[in-house]
Amino acid sequence: MVTRSWLFDAMIYMYALSLLFYFSDFANASRSAKRMGTGLLLFVWVLQTAYLAISLYGHLTEWAFVRSDVLFMFSWLIVTISLIVNRFFRIELFVFFVNVLGFAILALNIFGNPYVVPIKSDWDINDELLFIHISLAIGSYAAFSIAAIFSGMYIFLHARLKSKNFSQAVMRLPSLEKIEHYTYLSVIIGGPLLLMALSLGVVWVVLEGNRNLLYDPKVINSFFVLAAYAFYLFQHKSMRISGNKLAVWNLAAFCIVVLNFVVSNLVSDFHGWIWS
Numbered sequence: 460m461v462t463r464s465w466l467f468d469a470m471i472y473m474y475a476l477s478l479l480f481y482f483s484d485f486a487n488a489s490r491s492a493k494r495m496g497t498g499l500l501l502f503v504w505v506l507q508t509a510y511l512a513i514s515l516y517g518h519l520t521e522w523a524f525v526r527s528d529v530l531f532m533f534s535w536l537i538v539t540i541s542l543i544v545n546r547f548f549r550i551e552l553f554v555f556f557v558n559v560l561g562f563a564i565l566a567l568n569i570f571g572n573p574y575v576v577p578i579k580s581d582w583d584i585n586d587e588l589l590f591i592h593i594s595l596a597i598g599s600y601a602a603f604s605i606a607a608i609f610s611g612m613y614i615f616l617h618a619r620l621k622s623k624n625f626s627q628a629v630m631r632l633p634s635l636e637k638i639e640h641y642t643y644l645s646v647i648i649g650g651p652l653l654l655m656a657l658s659l660g661v662v663w664v665v666l667e668g669n670r671n672l673l674y675d676p677k678v679i680n681s682f683f684v685l686a687a688y689a690f691y692l693f694q695h696k697s698m699r700i701s702g703n704k705l706a707v708w709n710l711a712a713f714c715i716v717v718l719n720f721v722v723s724n725l726v727s728d729f730h731g732w733i734w735s
Contacts, residue, residue, distance in 0.1 A: 466506070467569040471591055474503050474562050475655050478555060482651045485551035486643075486696065497545060500558070504542060507535045507565075530568035537561035555651075563658040566591075571666050588663050595656035600716060602649030603688070607713035609642040610706035617703045639702045642709060643695055650688045657681055680719040687712035 480496030483489055511531055538561055541554045570588040612632060619629045632638070660681075664672045672678065691708055694700050 466510070468587070468591065470503055470506050471562075471566060471569070473499050474558070474565065475595065475652075477503065478558055478562065478655065479648060479651050481551060481555045481558065483647055485555060486647045486692065493545075493551070497542070500538060500542060500545075504535070504538045507531070507538060511535055530564055530571075534561050534565040534568060537564065559654060559658060562655060563662055566659055566662045567665065570662065588659060588666070592656050592659040592663060595652050595659065599649040599652035599656060600720065602645045602652065603684075603713055603716050606642045606645035606649065606709055607716075609638050609645065610709040610713075613638045613642065613702060613706040614710075617706075635702060639705070642706065643692075646688055646691060646709070650685070650692065653681070653685055653688070657685065677719060680715070684712070684715050684719050687715050 477496045477499035480492045480499065484493040484496060514531065537557055541557050541561070544550055544557075545554050566588065613635060616629060616632050616635060616638065619626065620635070633641075657678075660678065661673070664670060691705065691712055694708065695705055
C-alpha cells in the first residue's frame, strides 16, 4: 500500500511533542504536562492502530507479515504498554525512555518502508528523515542557547547582589529563582529534543548501511553534549548544589555545544555541508 509521508510526519512530530510533555512531567511533576503528553500519545496510538488495521487487512492472503508490519506492530505495542503503565502506575521516566525506543522504531519502519512516498517529489525518503532530524537538533540547540543566556544572567545578577551593587540593570532583571527556573525549563526542552534527534540520526545511519558513520566526531560529541545536560538535570533534581554552580555548569555544557557545532562540523565526514 503506497502512502504519502505527510501522515507519518505528523505522527512523528506528535510523538516527539508528547515525549517533551512526558519529560516535563517527570522533571516538574506537572499534571497538565502529563495530560497533554498522554493525549498526544493516545492520538498517535489511534493513528497507528488505524494504519496497522488497514495494512494488515491488505496482507490477509499472505503467509507472513512483511518487515514493515512487524516493526509497526512492535512500535504500536510499545505505545500501548506505555499508555497502560502511565494509567495505572507512576513511572514517568520509564514511560519516557520506552517511548524514545518506540519513536526510533517507528521512524525506522516509516523511512525504511519502500511504499512510503515523500511529500516532495524531488526528495528521497531519507531526505525527509534528515529534515526531521535536523529540525529537532536545531530546536535543541536553540533551547540550549536560551538556557546559556539565562545562566549568564544568573551569574551576573548573583555577583551584583553579592557585592550589593544595585544598579538600574540589576533592578530590571528577574529574580534569581525565576532565572534558574527558566534555565531549567529550557534544558528540559532541549535535552529530549537532542535525544530524539540522535535517535533519528542512528536510524538514518542504519538505513544508509554504513555503521562507521556512528564514529563520526560530531556524532560522538553530540552524545557528550547529551551527557553534560543530563548531568545538569541530575544535579538540579537530586543534588544540593547552589544555583550559581549550576549556572556555571550549564555554561560549560553550552561550550560543548559550541564545540560540537563549530569544530566537529569542520572535521566531520558528513556534517561538513553546514559550512558549504
